[in-house]
Amino acid sequence: MFKNTAAWVPGPKLPLEVKSAPYTRPLANEVVIRNHAVAVNPIDWIVKDMGEIIFGWIKYPTIFGCDVAGEVVEVGSSVTHFKIGDRVLSYALSMNQKTVGPSKGGFQLYTVLLEHMTSAIPATLSYEKAAVFPLGLATAAAGLFEKNQLGLEYPTVPKSLSNGKTLIIWGGSTSVGVNAIQLAVAAGYEVFTTCSPKNSNLVASLGASKTFDYKSRTVVSDMITALKGKTVAGALTMGDGGADACMDILAKCEGNKFISMATYPKPKTPPKRFAVPIGIYTFVSWSAKNWVKSKTNGVNTIFIEASTVVENGVGKMIFEDFLPRALEGGNFVAAPDPLVIGKGLEFANEAVEKQKAGVSAKKVMISL
Missing domain, CATH: 3.40.50.720 (NAD(P)-binding Rossmann-like Domain)
Structure with a gap:
């Protein structure tokens, strides 16, 4: 099976640590992708710094990261929309109370994702461009x-x-x-x-x-x-x-x-x-x-x-029904532009600090 590496959050207020992580196989309605771009959001540092207030269910050590884009490497038994090799973007549910767990986090090489929260992307869209979408969308x-x-x-x-x-x-x-x-x-x-x-x-x-x-x-x-x-x-x-x-x-x-x-x-x-x-x-x-x-x-x-869109039909409507068609037809633009801090998980801390310091009309991310 695949060898995985992640930028772990060892505990509140602590810097990320890059080390090995288990590879988790998908459930029936899930896919696993090999990440090629992972974006950073304010929630990644807010939860790390002050998560005890509103994210008390998170258990450390864990893996954060909500915005991912990459290539499908394994699909669950009931998955019908994707096959191995497909290029996709997805909303990684690393902080959702019902699905929380390291395997769902984006800051690693391989992430487990829900099929209906994942979208196919056209060959003309780079992984870095694709990773600007998920959490904001x-x-x-x-x-x-x-x-x-x-x-x-x-x-x-x-x-x-x-x-x-x-x-x-x-x-x-x-x-x-x-x-x-x-x-x-x-x-x-x-x-x-x-x-x-x-x-x-x-x-x-x-x-x-x-x-x-x-x-x-x-x-x-x-x-x-x-x-x-x-x-x-x-x-x-x-x-x-x-x-x-x-x-x-x-x-x-x-x-x-x-x-x-x-x-x-x-x-x-x-x-x-x-x-x-x-x-x-x-x-x-x-x-x-x-x-x-x-x-x-x-x-x-x-x-x-x-994360409420996961279960109320809005997520499926956006990620499964609307976005793939809109991207393929050029009816939806990848925005804001990606600001790539570096290639490799070792740049995760720098990327989080850059986002924390503030950016305008940019999405901070790392390539993998």
């Missing part, structure tokens, strides 16, 4: 299409005709935002989004109708003015301050006064000491203020949990 899909979230109409290939509704996406150049823009447009929605001026061309190229500078002092009033006479489908927010701003906007608009939030409140500067109590205080105090403001403005809010 799953998070966007959860916020947009789940019934207890915004509950929008599903995307189609070719894209749906306009339904006359406008969606607000706060943080359009983030890895979630670039996917949310394309999914919403494919579902027939007009998109108004925020980003920095340097990224306005990017979000416009993905289908956003109007862009607004999120740092502008008048961004809220500017968006309210632009939305006059329109029916709003709600808002999807990423980044600090997005939910607060969208509450003010939706309070003045007609339509769905609902915000799906992809970003949890966290200290502006990661604390070097007392991270857990400071993290808890930040979350609780923000939640109290958010509750009062939501009641005052008549706007409902809810946090997004990307």
